[in-house]
Amino acid sequence: MKALRKTRPERGAELLDIPVPAIGPTDVLVRVKAAAICGTDIHIYEWNEWAAQRIKLPMTFGHEFCGEVVEVGEQVTHLQPGDLIAGETHIPCGKCFQCQTGNQHACESMAIVGVHTEGVFSEFASIPAVCAWKLAPDTDPELGALLEPMGVATHGLLVEPVDGGSVAVIGCGPIGIFAAQIASALGAYPLFVLEINPYRLAMAQRIVPQAVGLNPAKDDVVGAIREATGGRGVDISVELSGSVPGTRLAFDLVCVGGRVSLVGLTGDPVTFNTSDDIIYKEVTVKGTTGRIMWKTWWQMDRLLAGGRLDPREVITHRFSLAEYAEAFDLARSGKAGKIILFP
Ligand code: ZN
Numbered sequence: 001m002k003a004l005r006k007t008r009p010e011r012g013a014e015l016l017d018i019p020v021p022a023i024g025p026t027d028v029l030v031r032v033k034a035a036a037i038c039g040t041d042i043h044i045y046e047w048n049e050w051a052a053q054r055i056k057l058p059m060t061f062g063h064e065f066c067g068e069v070v071e072v073g074e075q076v077t078h079l080q081p082g083d084l085i086a087g088e089t090h091i092p093c094g095k096c097f098q099c100q101t102g103n104q105h106a107c108e109s110m111a112i113v114g115v116h117t118e119g120v121f122s123e124f125a126s127i128p129a130v131c132a133w134k135l136a137p138d139t140d141p142e143l144g145a146l147l148e149p150m151g152v153a154t155h156g157l158l159v160e161p162v163d164g165g166s167v168a169v170i171g172c173g174p175i176g177i178f179a180a181q182i183a184s185a186l187g188a189y190p191l192f193v194l195e196i197n198p199y200r201l202a203m204a205q206r207i208v209p210q211a212v213g214l215n216p217a218k219d220d221v222v223g224a225i226r227e228a229t230g231g232r233g234v235d236i237s238v239e240l241s242g243s244v245p246g247t248r249l250a251f252d253l254v255c256v257g258g259r260v261s262l263v264g265l266t267g268d269p270v271t272f273n274t275s276d277d278i279i280y281k282e283v284t285v286k287g288t289t290g291r292i293m294w295k296t297w298w299q300m301d302r303l304l305a306g307g308r309l310d311p312r313e314v315i316t317h318r319f320s321l322a323e324y325a326e327a328f329d330l331a332r333s334g335k336a337g338k339i340i341l342f343p
Helices: 039-046 049-054 141-158 174-185 198-207 221-228 244-253 274-279 295-305 321-333
Strands: 002-006 014-017 027-036 064-072 084-087 124-128 132-135 167-170 191-194 212-214 234-239 254-262 284-287 315-320 338-342
Touching: 002 321, 014 321, 027 084, 027 141, 039 049, 039 321, 064 124, 064 141, 084 141, 141 174, 141 234, 141 295, 141 315, 141 338, 167 174, 167 244, 174 191, 174 198, 174 234, 191 198, 191 221, 198 212, 212 221, 221 244, 234 244, 244 254, 315 321, 321 338
Parallel strands: 167 191, 167 234, 191 212, 234 254, 254 284, 315 338
Antiparallel strands: 002 014, 027 064, 027 124, 027 338, 064 084, 084 132
């Protein structure tokens, strides 16, 4: 089979012919129908410090996918060949304290598909059956491939109810746009989308026209949002830019008694005055990682069943796996939404 492999500790990847993987007793073999490029994949492709510290070469990367089960391990009873699945990327151990207390997504010995194990930028992939979310057979594979990143937005936004309050989404990459779509579907008002990249801000406003778009590099974001919220600020700010200024802004924008959801990873320390930023304002700060297994997936199931939003609007480009170089150059440029690869 064809597989997009990372073979050398440098920028790039190679499309190679390798054997179809054998599966273990608790795995499923999947024919990959669509896979999406994530920021993590760009780190791996570019081979930055983050990737160099984590990735063991050689390996196939990629982890956001939808595919058809073609073979199941002998201990797998809930899936059959022919089932269409989307991939959860947390691989929980099932035995630790967190796994046994409902936090499988925060497992103490977590592995991640396509980071710690062989990924899905390939014609077939062996996946632990515990990572398979069964889809209705007529689901569009492109939609299935977006559920993993949409789940990051869903968990970050819905870790507590939205209740129609005002929401600011900071950072309009695909996950930020998903968060804005969900907030809009749940009646958030007013809804703000903040982004310094003009291409992405325009994309967010096109997909979520109910949202007010602001560019923190140009606009007086704090002033504009205070004015639109009776001087109070937003009930919920969701940080998805993964930047220090964006994280700082999440606290500047939130109202007294509001909630800050931190999802984007800055990698650098952020300075707070806990008295003014959190204590006197009685702000709730929630960090979220990935998706709750499987509460988040059920939440998405309900959101999508009603037709209130379509995450596929975030897809801007589609490539065959052989066109990976063009796809990754485009992904890095920042002038793309979600990019789908077809193995
Ligand atoms: Zn565990």
